[in-house]
Amino acid sequence: MQDLRYKYLAAVMLAVVCPASVGVAHPISLSSAVVDVRDNRVEADLQVMLEDLVLYHELDADANYVYSSSDLRSAAQKHRQFVLDYFTLLDENGNRLVGEMREVNTDKIDDAGVRQTELMKKSVNYLMSFPIVAHPKFLTIAQTFGGPNAVLPALMDLMLLQNGVLVERPTQLTLGRPHSIKFDWQNPPTNEPISFRELREQRDKQLQERLGISTYGGLYSFLYITRFEVRHEVLIPLLTLEQWIPLPRKDPDFLEVDEQQATRDTIEQFFRDRNEVLVNGKQVPAKLSRLSFFGLDINDFALNAEPRRISVHQARVGVILSYPSQSTPREVVVNWSTFSEHAPYVRSIVLVTNEAPAEHYFRPNRPEFRWTGELITRKPTPVSANSATLTATTARDVLGKLLPNIYAAFDLRDDGDVYDALATSVQGDLLRDLYLMVKRSLVMAEQGGSISHVERVELVSVSAPSGVNLPRMEAVWRVTGTIEHWGHVHTRVNEYQATIGLGREQNAWKLESLEPSGERRVKFETRIRGSEEG
Structure with a gap:
């Protein structure tokens, strides 16, 4: 024709x-x-x-x-x-x-x-x-x-x-x-007829169902600033990406799984060149930590769907770029220099730890984003042993401090720092085993094995302690962990049961033994950042 x-x-x-x-x-x-x-x-x-x-x-x-x-x-x-x-x-x-x-x-x-x-x-x-x-x-x-x-x-x-x-x-x-x-x-x-209130409720419901992705043809940008890294996550229609990067394929209408994998190096180099990031005054090269090709179903990227053949007319590409920092970020500068007819500007949602989301617009005449601030790291503190014996009440108080201390240690950057923090709450013989056990428990399989951030540790129940020198007790606790991608938060609540033994060391209570006896999933949910938790 x-x-x-x-x-x-x-x-x-x-x-x-x-x-x-x-x-x-x-x-x-x-x-x-x-x-x-x-x-x-x-x-x-x-x-x-x-x-x-x-x-x-x-x-x-x-x-x-x-x-x-x-x-x-x-x-x-x-x-x-x-x-x-x-x-x-x-x-x-x-x-x-x-x-x-x-x-x-x-x-x-x-x-x-x-x-x-x-x-x-x-x-x-x-x-x-x-x-x-x-x-x-x-x-x-x-x-x-x-x-x-x-x-x-x-x-x-x-x-x-x-x-x-x-x-x-x-x-x-x-x-x-x-x-x-x-x-x-x-x-x-x-x-x-529908009222304005009903229209707003309908719109909010649709936005929640789509996890904040209001249109299928838009480019979405999310900038995360954490204690360990700056992360730029981009969700972009494949046809828009092709205005910048050719994606070779046999069938003009479909992209096969092997063809998707073949684009990785090209996409990583493109964003390395076009998305410069400085942390504390030093340029940090981009690391492509995740590249996914999604269809129309919002749950595809919410639950890290398996790769499959996709239609180029419907596909969106999820790009996660990590900029790891050797020190906690105090100053961050991000430059975005990629624009087109269908992306004349880029609206980015800025997410700093647990602060409310903010927004920034990258434009050809203003391609820079700048942030300065201080990120606070939780530091475990010793739990004083003011009494030689424990009652049911004091045992709850002691465990209510020791267990959060253990999970707070994993907020630190290096394994050496994690071990040192654990040592404030765990005796030496248990240290290595507990480190491995807790780290495994923080892996969220639903998100490709990513490590979740612990938001809350809740002591559900604790039995009256037995023994005087090395008191032992049955304890049940819940851990709420989160992972966040593309502006939506995956929250998992797990419940653990174990027999815990305590010991005194330098006038502080520490875990001397921990024998797991049960584990169950209480809840897993996905919500938009800023929406009320379920």
Whole structure:
């Protein structure tokens, strides 16, 4: 099929050399589409301006700048295949839905023909139907009405309906910017009036369900500043990333797992060059700690889904860049110098330890972010042994301090520092075994083996101690650990049961023995940073 770019360029030249009164063709394809997703089919009503037919089919006007009705109607019929080829619906797996043309409506073409000045005021409608066997969870709509290699843009206004009811605000489709939507078939939209309060609640619910990712086509940036590192996490549509980095593949519509893996070095080098970070005045090279390719399902990146073949029209790339610091960050400078037509600026959410999220905008004329501050590290303190014996009450108080001390030690950077901190609460023979046991317990398998940060240690119960010199007791405690990526927090609560023996050393209580007897998962949840915990 012939490329439209030469025709559009010719139209631009005509606009230069022809008088304005002639009303030459506009060098941009403008169309609209109403897509209605029903129980057993998707219907699409596309409205194409007559100007597109004139450009694409190279129609000629008469001496009075009038295009004949027969030429226009003939071109409208010939254009059927163009519409079927370049208007695309994809299911949740990226597979193209096969449509059929049900009707071509040319009623707006006058029998006497259409003057050139009226070409943008009149249109042809194409009604298509796409059979489906089940309610779609997702749908992606794309158009390339300027042709796949068009120089000038083709714009399509899009309205999406679900069983005849508007699902969301109208949007606009451009080349390389498909639009994806998730459908709720349990609580479908209705025509009933809705209050502003209900609209806000509905919007908040959708945002929570999407874990803060409000659109499927946007670029999301999250800057984390922690005691150990600066971390920049970017979630970006694959087609937007391809404006900066070519991603070679055999199939133009899909990226295979091995092709995804082959991009790692290229992507890492790209961000090394374009995303300079200084910590405490020293430049720190980027380390690509995670590269993931996601589909439309939000849970894919929330739960670290396994790699699989993906549609390039629906895929998003998750890039986690780590900038480890030898000392706790006091001053951080981040430069972002990557912009494009679809990313003219970058809005970044800044997350510093447990502080409320802030935002920063990177722009071509202001590409720098700067932060200064002090990050506080918890330091374990010895638990004084003021009495030679323990009661049930004092045992709870002692364990209520020793157990948090143990987990606080893992907030430190180096293994040597962790051991030294543990030594304030653990006697020597137990030290190594407890270090390994606690470190294993902090691994969150749901997030690819990442180490969680302990937020809270709660002593649930403790029995009356037995023994005088080396009191022993049964204890149950809960540990709340978190890992955060892309602005959402994974929280895990585990409960542990053990027989614990205490000893006195230099007038301080320490763990002398710990014999685990039980462990269970109490809760695992994912929420947006800043939202109320469940």
